[in-house]
Structures are given as structure tokens and as C-alpha cells.
Amino acid sequence: MTEMIYYYDGSFEGFLCCIFDSYANKEILTAICRDEDAMPTLFAARNIVTDQNHANRVFRKIVKYSPYAAELLRKGFLTCLPEKELHLYRLVVKLLKEGPGFLRNFSDEALYPVITAVRHLNGEAHLLKGFIRFSELGGVLGSEIEPKNRVLPILRSHFCARYREETFFIYDRTHKEALFYAAGKAVIRPLEFFQMAPPDETEANYRILWKRFYDTIAIKERYNPKCRRTNMPKRYWGTMTEFQDESYFKPQSSPAAVPTPGVPDGISAPGIPPTPGPSAPGSAP
Amino acid sequence: MDVLEKLTILTDAAKYDAACTSSGGTRGSKKGYIGNTSSSVAGCCHSFSADGRCVTLLKVLMTNCCVYDCKYCVNRRSNDTRRATFTPEELADLTINFYRRNYIEGLFLSSGVLRNPDYTTERMIRALRILRETYRFNGYIHAKAIPGTSPELVEQLGLLADRLSVNIELPSEAGLRTLAPDKSKQAILAPMRQIQTRNQQNKEELVKYRHAPKFAPAGQSTQLIVGATPDSDLHILRLTQGLYDKYRLKRVFYSAYVPVVEHALLPAKDVKPPLLREHRLYQADWLLRFYGFRAEELLDNHHPDFDPRVDPKCSWALNHLDFFPVEVNTADYEALLRVPGIGITSARRILTARRTGRLHLEDLRRMGVVMKRAQYFLTASGKMPNGLRFTPDSLLRGLIAAEQPLLPQQEMVQLSLFDSAGA
Numbered sequence: 001m002t003e004m005i006y007y008y009d010g011s012f013e014g015f016l017c018c019i020f021d022s023y024a025n026k027e028i029l030t031a032i033c034r035d036e037d038a039m040p041t042l043f044a045a046r047n048i049v050t051d052q053n054h055a056n057r058v059f060r061k062i063v064k065y066s067p068y069a070a071e072l073l074r075k076g077f078l079t080c081l082p083e084k085e086l087h088l089y090r091l092v093v094k095l096l097k098e099g100p101g102f103l104r105n106f107s108d109e110a111l112y113p114v115i116t117a118v119r120h121l122n123g124e125a126h127l128l129k130g131f132i133r134f135s136e137l138g139g140v141l142g143s144e145i146e147p148k149n150r151v152l153p154i155l156r157s158h159f160c161a162r163y164r165e166e167t168f169f170i171y172d173r174t175h176k177e178a179l180f181y182a183a184g185k186a187v188i189r190p191l192e193f194f195q196m197a198p199p200d201e202t203e204a205n206y207r208i209l210w211k212r213f214y215d216t217i218a219i220k221e222r223y224n225p226k227c228r229r230t231n232m233p234k235r236y237w238g239t240m241t242e243f244q245d246e247s248y249f250k251p252q253s254s255p256a257a258v259p260t261p262g263v264p265d266g267i268s269a270p271g272i273p274p275t276p277g278p279s280a281p282g283s284a285p
Numbered sequence: 286m287d288v289l290e291k292l293t294i295l296t297d298a299a300k301y302d303a304a305c306t307s308s309g310g311t312r313g314s315k316k317g318y319i320g321n322t323s324s325s326v327a328g329c330c331h332s333f334s335a336d337g338r339c340v341t342l343l344k345v346l347m348t349n350c351c352v353y354d355c356k357y358c359v360n361r362r363s364n365d366t367r368r369a370t371f372t373p374e375e376l377a378d379l380t381i382n383f384y385r386r387n388y389i390e391g392l393f394l395s396s397g398v399l400r401n402p403d404y405t406t407e408r409m410i411r412a413l414r415i416l417r418e419t420y421r422f423n424g425y426i427h428a429k430a431i432p433g434t435s436p437e438l439v440e441q442l443g444l445l446a447d448r449l450s451v452n453i454e455l456p457s458e459a460g461l462r463t464l465a466p467d468k469s470k471q472a473i474l475a476p477m478r479q480i481q482t483r484n485q486q487n488k489e490e491l492v493k494y495r496h497a498p499k500f501a502p503a504g505q506s507t508q509l510i511v512g513a514t515p516d517s518d519l520h521i522l523r524l525t526q527g528l529y530d531k532y533r534l535k536r537v538f539y540s541a542y543v544p545v546v547e548h549a550l551l552p553a554k555d556v557k558p559p560l561l562r563e564h565r566l567y568q569a570d571w572l573l574r575f576y577g578f579r580a581e582e583l584l585d586n587h588h589p590d591f592d593p594r595v596d597p598k599c600s601w602a603l604n605h606l607d608f609f610p611v612e613v614n615t616a617d618y619e620a621l622l623r624v625p626g627i628g629i630t631s632a633r634r635i636l637t638a639r640r641t642g643r644l645h646l647e648d649l650r651r652m653g654v655v656m657k658r659a660q661y662f663l664t665a666s667g668k669m670p671n672g673l674r675f676t677p678d679s680l681l682r683g684l685i686a687a688e689q690p691l692l693p694q695q696e697m698v699q700l701s702l703f704d705s706a707g708a
Contacts, residue, residue: 105637106648107648130331130387131331131332141385161321162321162424164314165317209289216300219300222338224336227333227337228336230337231339232332
């Protein structure tokens with residue numbers, strides 16, 4: 001058994017092929033990196049070519065051992081866990097060596113980092129099911145998100161079921177990909193750049209109504225910003241309608257004739273926290 | 286009056302209602318319809334307002350005109366406030382457009398009593414009809430059944446809504462008599478009983494006919510106001526327990542009374558809402574529903590109110606030290622749930638994990654056990670944490686210290702040299 005670094009193409013199938021080849025070549029992996037992150041190193045390294053057949057064989061084998069482990073693997077690959085490939089590889093090695101018994105023990109050393117990362121992914125996807133805000137433009141619903149994990153595959157079934165008669169898309173700014181849905185079909189495609197168009201009159205009107213509702217519903221005597229931050233961390237605010245500044249509520253055609261969204265009586269939502277990265281929709285000049 | 290203004294007035298009037306959940310319904314999406322209610326077991330929060338409460342549903346009143354004169358309510362007849370009424374069309378349009386933009390999970394429709402309960406409910410039914418039939422809305426609807434509505438209309442409302450609720454508001458009959466002279470205990474309990482029996486009946490129908498129309502599939506809930514009347518926590522908790530046992534309620538909500546009006550029978554306007562008391566009641570409510578506790582175990586006539594310093598489960602544990610320590614490798618599920626710091630999730634994890642091997646203290650923290658509370662009450666493989674020494678007295682102090690950072694802090698006050706000590 002020799003130690004080795006593997007490079008793969010960044011796809012899930014490619015990762016499964018790394019596992020396949022490590023067994024085929026009798027090598028222990030010390031790092032698994034994507035091709036683009038490749039750096040000259042003194043350690044022995046190998047480039048892995050993705051082979052769909054090999055990937056299928058590995059996945060089928062894991063499903064045979066434990067369908068639960070297969071799900072962990074699939075979801076774990078979507079997480080933002082540093083060196084996720086290596087953690088998942090170790091999980092698979094342990095599974096093939098010892099059988100699925102250890103998966104019951106939440107605090108197991110190989111399982112714990114993966115399962116916490118998957119819980120983080122699930123948690124973020126759950127929050128985003130609520131926090132995503134769509135804008136309607138010409139009959140199409142569009143939205144943008146900035147998640148830490150790749151949540152689009154998790155969100156797909158939820159939104160496709162909810163808006164099955166609609167046409168919509170969700171753009172993931174962090175991972176530069178988008179989920180498109182139309183006429184019962186959904187695809188996830190990479191998308192380098194996207195900028196939301198300013199709202200038309202109807203859209204702006206509903207944005208104002210929503211902001212007004214949000215500012216009014218809070219009870220002043222119970223004001224509790226810490227509780228709000230705990231339940232809805234600030235990093236989500238950047239893409240949410242209720243935290244945008246005034247220009248977000250101005251329609252494209254007649255910028256003058258708009259009532260201000262805030263109310264004197266309610267608690268006006270604070271503006272968006274300064275976020276690095278692309279600017280919020282509508283706030284660009 | 287335009288929709289924006291109406292929305293402002295009617296949201297402002299509805300905000301004191303605590304219930305805002307979308308759980309309990311599992312309806313998949315349907316061809317030709319928009320929406321579903323099956324997002325997850327816990328429901329789905331779409332935002333959190335500045336007071337930290339979740340915003341799940343579009344929570345508005347149909348109208349804030351009311352013929353009743355309940356003393357504690359902002360919408361009472363004698364209050365000088367702006368009044369507005371949504372038309373059923375406006376309401377349906379607002380809901381569907383908010384829903385399409387994923388602002389909300391559905392509609393929470395309540396109402397002041399316009400003319401009489403039947404007339405009001407008919408208007409609510411009309412709005413829900415438009416939503417369900419014209420817009421083919423398949424999402425969540427929570428509707429208020431107004432005490433005194435005729436059973437036929439409650440039946441119709443239940444077929445349109447996912448969850449129905451009748452608010453008890455005041456936890457005792459005496460309170461009801463003095464503060465809400467237009468309502469009676471009987472008028473409130475009658476629709477609750479009807480909803481319960483109808484729900485039961487509906488379950489039997491569904492067994493026989495798969496496509497039988499569903500009556501309030503997410504059950505019913507109610508709300509109790511805390512702090513408007515002198516009722517003790519024990520009284521409120523007993524009432525809650527009775528409602529869960531006898532009326533099969535899904536939830537009882539507690540709302541800390543926010544003084545909105547100056548009245549001899551109510552707390553003065555500068556009194557702060559009893560938020561900590563409300564919090565303790567919610568904690569106890571969870572103990573009743575998920576942890577197998579009974580109201581009589583948590584409080585008794587000598588201690589009719591909760592200790593504000595520690596949570597109800599810790600209080601119980603401190604009074605039952607003979608029950609502890611619990612050995613995590615052998616204790617059954619019910620015993621694990623009694624340990625402060627172990628919840629449903631961590632108890633289940635312990636049960637599955639110990640099938641593979643013995644558990645040790647360092648495993649517990651990873652399983653989600655809150656060790657700063659649990660350490661006093663459990664052993665793992667016969668061991669307690671190293672160096673942990675305590676007596677019943679220092680135990681209480683330790684638990685209070687663990688709880689302290691979670692509670693709202695007292696405001697800092699500059700000390701003055703010149704104030705006399707007694708003043």
C-alpha cells in the first residue's frame with residue numbers, strides 16, 4: 001500500500017472513480033483535490049479519469065452496504081466541509097472494512113464530521129425554503145441566493161412541487177449555478193453571471209406591500225433583535241425583500257410616484273449589512 | 286382606502302395573535318394547483334420579525350370592526366382606532382401574490398365580529414372559497430372559528446382550512462365574566478368540541494373513502510393570554526393539559542399580555558409584558574407534549590408558579606434528586622427524557638448509539654447533550670465528569686449560572702453616591 005494524492009475533475013462521478021482507483025491500485029489517499037486546485041508537490045500524485053461505469057459500481061456497492069451511507073455520501077459531496085472528499089473517502093473505507101454498524105454511533109470519528117456537515121447543509125436548505133424571495137418579471141419567477149453549501153439539488157423537489165404550474169429559476173451566487181424550471185422539467189446549469197432586472201409596477205407594488213406587512217407585524221414592546229438574528233442569521237438578509245433599501249421598491253417606469261415602504265408606527269427593518277461580493281438586485285445603478 | 290393602508294391597519298390589529306405555524310398538514314402538490322403543505326415536519330418560517338417571532342403566514346384580520354367590547358383587546362368597540370375591512374377579493378389576491386413570491390406559507394385569517402358571528406364567518410368563507418377555487422390555492426390556511434358561529438358554517442370553514450382555532454384568551458371563567466362580558470365559556474367550548482368530534486369522524490371517513498373531503502387536517506389550536514388576569518401558572522398549565530387530553534388540541538399558544546389600554550381591572554399601561562413567564566410556560570408545554578410530564582408533577586398548590594431562574598425541567602430535577610443520577614447506557618427512553626440537558630433528539634441518538642457499544646462522557650457532547658446542565662444528573666459507564674463536586678445548594682447555583690446568559694440582561698444603571706440607601 002502506497003500513499004498517494006489524487007486529482008479529479010470535481011464531479012461526483014469523478015470522486016467515486018477516485019475511490020474505485022484507490023482500491024484498484026492498492027493506494028491509500030492522503031488528499032483528493034480538484035484539477036483546478038492542483039499544485040506542484042513533492043508527493044506522488046495521480047490524475048483520475050472519470051469513468052461512468054466505475055462510478056456506478058462504487059455507488060451500487062455502497063448502497064448494498066447501507067442506503068443511508070449512500071445518502072450521506074451524495075449529500076456530503078454538496079457541503080462546504082473543508083476537504084470533504086477526504087472525509088467521505090474515509091467514511092467509505094471504514095464502511096467497506098467494518099460494515100454499516102458504526103453508522104449508528106453519531107459520535108464515531110469517521111462519521112461525526114460528515115454528519116455535522118450534512119446537518120449544516122440540511123439546515124441551510126430548510127431555512128432557504130422560507131427565505132428565498134421570488135420576483136415576477138414577465139410571468140417568470142426569479143430569485144437569487146448566497147448559500148454556503150450547494151443547496152440547489154436539495155431545494156429542487158420542494159420548489160418544483162410547490163410551483164409546478166409556474167416557470168421559475170433560482171440563481172446561486174456563491175457556486176455560480178442556477179436551477180431552471182419550466183413545464184414540469186427542472187435542470188441545474190452553471191451560470192457565470194446574472195443580474196436581476198429592475199421591477200415593473202406590479203412587482204414593485206407587492207414588494208412594498210410585503211415590506212409594510214413585515215414592518216407592522218412586530219410588537220414594539222417585545223423588540224428582540226438578538227432573537228431575530230439567532231433565527232435568521234444576517235448572511236441571509238442580503239437577498240431578502242424586507243431588508244432592501246428604497247431603490248429596490250421603485251418601479252422601472254415611474255420612479256417618482258411611490259409611497260415609502262416604511263411606516264412611522266412599525267419597526268422598520270434595518271438595511272442590508274454590507275456584504276462582500278455582487279450587489280443586491282435592484283440596488284445597482 | 287387603498288390596499289396598502291388596509292394591510293397596515295389590519296396587520297397591526299392581528300399582530301397580538303401568537304399562532305403562526307404551518308406544521309401538521311401534509312398535502313402534496315396537485316396538478317393544476319399552486320402550492321403544497323408538506324415542506325417539513327416543523328413547518329417553514331419565511332421570515333422573523335423584529336421581535337424575533339416567526340412570520341410564516343400572512344396574518345391579518347378580515348376586519349377590525351367589532352361589536353364586542355372585550356376590555357383587553359385593541360379592537361374592542363369602545364376603542365377609538367382606525368377601522369378597515371378587506372373585501373374577499375382583495376384578500377385572496379394579496380395571499381396568492383405573496384405566496385407566489387415565496388413571502389409566506391399561507392394565510393392566517395382572523396376577524397373582528399362584524400354585525401354578528403355568522404355574517405363574519407360567511408365573509409371569511411367567501412375569501413377562502415375564492416382562494417381555493419378561483420386561484421386553485423393548495424397551500425396552508427389557518428382560520429379562526431368565532432365563538433357563537435352556527436355549526437353549519439364552522440363545518441364549511443373546516444373543509445376549506447387546514448387548521449382551525451378558537452381562542453380562549455382568558456384562562457378562567459371569572460376573568461371572562463369581568464373582562465369579556467360578551468363571551469361565555471360555553472360559547473367558546475362549543476365550537477372546539479364540534480371541531481374535535483368532526484375531526485375524529487373525518488378520520489373514520491378517510492379510512493372508508495380515500496377521497497373523502499378533509500376537515501381541518503392539521504387539527505385545532507387555541508391561545509391563552511398570560512398576565513392579564515391573576516391566574517397562576519398551575520391553573521394555566523392544568524387547563525392546557527385538559528385541552529390536550531380532552532379536546533385533542535395540536536397546540537396551545539401563550540401570549541404575554543401587552544397593555545394596550547388603561548383599565549382598572551387590567552395591569553397598568555407601563556407594565557412590561559411578562560415575557561419570561563410566557564417562556565417558562567412554553568417550556569412546560571413542551572414537557573407535557575413530548576416528554577411525558579404531567580402538570581401536577583411540575584407545579585403544586587404550594588408552588589403554583591414557575592421559578593423564573595431555572596427552567597421547569599431543572600426545577601423538577603432539583604426536587605427529585607433521588608431519581609438521579611441516570612446511567613445513559615442502561616436507562617430507558619422515558620428516564621433519559623427526564624434528565625435536564627437531554628432532549629428528544631439526543632435521547633434517540635443515545636438509544637441507537639448504545640446498540641453498537643458502550644457510551645462514554647465524551648460521546649455525549651457530540652450527540653447534542655447539553656453537558657453544562659446534564660453533567661449533574663447522569664453517569665456514563667458509571668462515571669461522572671472528573672472533578673465535579675456539588676451539594677444540593679451549589680447545584681441550584683450551578684444551574685442558575687448556566688441559565689443566566691440565556692436570559693435577558695438587566696439594564697445597566699449608573700450608581701449614585703448621593704442616593705440614600707432606602708430611596
